[in-house]
Amino acid sequence: MTPVSQVFDVYIDLNITLAIATLVWVSAKLMMARFGNKLDFPVQLGLLNGLFAIILLSPIAAAAYQCMLSQQMVPAILSVNLADYAVSQYLRGGIAIPAEDFQALLGFRARLSESVLTLAPGVGTGLALGLLAGFAWFSGKLVTSFVRLYRMLATCHDWRRNGRVRLLLSDHALVPFSARGLLNHYVVIPSDLLGEPEDLKLVVKHELQHLRQGDVAWEIGLELLRPLFFWNPFFYVWKSEVERLRELACDQRVAEKAHVDLRSYCMCLLRAAQAGLRKRGHQTGGDRSNGIAAVALLEVQDRLLRRSPGQKLRRRVEALLETNRIRPHRGMTLLAVLPMIAVIFLTALAIQKPADWSQDRLMLSAIVNLERLETINSFGQQPLR
Known part of the structure; x- marks a missing residue:
């Protein structure tokens, strides 16, 4: 994996983690409002800013955890990966779709990232140009705003x-x-x-x-x-x-x-x-x-x-x-926010790419090959009447 693809993976991970954290925050706010609990606004602001800092640091925490797993400093049973869990459920019969379609679904993000980074014709080039154009536009607005503010301060x-x-x-x-x-x-x-x-x-x-x-x-x-x-x-x-x-x-x-x-x-x-x-x-x-x-x-x-x-x-x-x-005690506030931190951390871990081919993935690949072989062999057979 090249450094560019690693950076792009971190970028996608941050966007996904931010989406999940936002949903968790909005859900928690609605739940508190339903039960009639109202936190001090400074407490809410501090929690929101703290959670955002944790979101930005989540890729580093996830990489450190993956490193500890690879060094066997953490038991393998504590590995958290959404793709590996989906493969395990498929092999147990929990997901009922063709093996080839399931494998294609698992590899969708990798294929999409590769098409963007390699400027593949069609969707890849379109997404890459859209990202670059948006980044350039908003960066230009950012510079313009700085200049505008500087001029405003200069006239004061x-x-x-x-x-x-x-x-x-x-x-x-x-x-x-x-x-x-x-x-x-x-x-x-x-x-x-x-x-x-x-x-x-x-x-x-x-x-x-x-x-x-x-x-x-x-x-x-x-x-x-x-x-x-x-x-x-x-x-x-x-x-x-x-x-x-x-x-x-x-x-x-x-x-x-x-x-x-x-x-x-x-x-x-x-x-x-x-x-x-x-x-x-x-x-x-x-x-x-x-x-x-x-x-x-x-x-x-x-x-x-x-x-x-x-x-x-x-x-x-x-x-x-x-x-x-209400203005709760700091200990109570920390206790209440721990589930949110856990969700952010687990999300960052779950969306990481698997480190290598596991036994379950090898079994899935074997099933895909068997289905393809069966499809090829069925072409030469006479249809039943």
């Missing part, structure tokens, strides 16, 4: 500075937002907020909380991965969930730690939304303030196939007024 005016955190004033930003560079963190505030001192205090607290939570770093990471996962719908479901919990967690933390008046906070969000929509109506170039590396106070742009800004604002206000959310 320095207001205050505390260590690596710089507070900037902008005459063009639709809404307040936070961003970061390699060394510094930035909080950009529309200059007209200077005339609203109470709103200004709440906005600064909100954006600084985003920086404390590391929300900007996570947003950068997800955007950097978008060109790789652009075709995977589960990536967008996961990213949308992160964006939703990020704002709700930040609102909850500010309301708790800063002891702000909830009514004043909600009215501040409403006024910021009104100001952003009003500015958007006067701008011809659209919103250029909250591109990559920027986490805005709220969204004032309509996005295709997503909830409108008005719906998101309503959800944030309703969430702020909820008082029955």
Whole structure:
């Protein structure tokens, strides 16, 4: 196996693992909602970010486990492989399809990967060109967003500075937002907020909380991965969930730690939304303030196939007024999340390619050859009347 094919296999494994993990997360969320349990938003956000880090590390964990199996450091009975399990079930009679069709089904992924990597005419070339075109398109949008953000920051005016955190004033930003560079963190505030001192205090607290939570770093990471996962719908479901919990967690933390008046906070969000929509109506170039590396106070742009800004604002206000959310002990949280981690790890193991030809696979190959031989021999026989 060439290094290119190994990298492509890891890429496919990551997409499959992300899909399974997303389904598990959504199922767990629906189950909790059905039983009336509501976790703190910061807890949910921490779990989501932690699970995503585990997803990215799952190929390494799976490779390490396979290495331990090959070195007999782990008993062979603990081997987990979906293809080997399917072959075992077929030989036991649990799967009733022709052996040749079953073998072709098992080798579908390998054939598809080979056709893409070798640019085989037809499907292989089409998929390869589609992946390359999508990667180039979204990479270009990524670079454009970085340039746009740099230009936005360059037009801002320095207001205050505390260590690596710089507070900037902008005459063009639709809404307040936070961003970061390699060394510094930035909080950009529309200059007209200077005339609203109470709103200004709440906005600064909100954006600084985003920086404390590391929300900007996570947003950068997800955007950097978008060109790789652009075709995977589960990536967008996961990213949308992160964006939703990020704002709700930040609102909850500010309301708790800063002891702000909830009514004043909600009215501040409403006024910021009104100001952003009003500015958007006067701008011809659209919103250029909250591109990559920027986490805005709220969204004032309509996005295709997503909830409108008005719906998101309503959800944030309703969430702020909820008082029955629980914050479990860390030990209980870890205990509850262990099944999710196990599912991610088992998925990463199950979708690995078998290391070599096992006895069951040799038996399957023998059955396929016998069926082919029987088919060849039957051509010369007279049909029964």
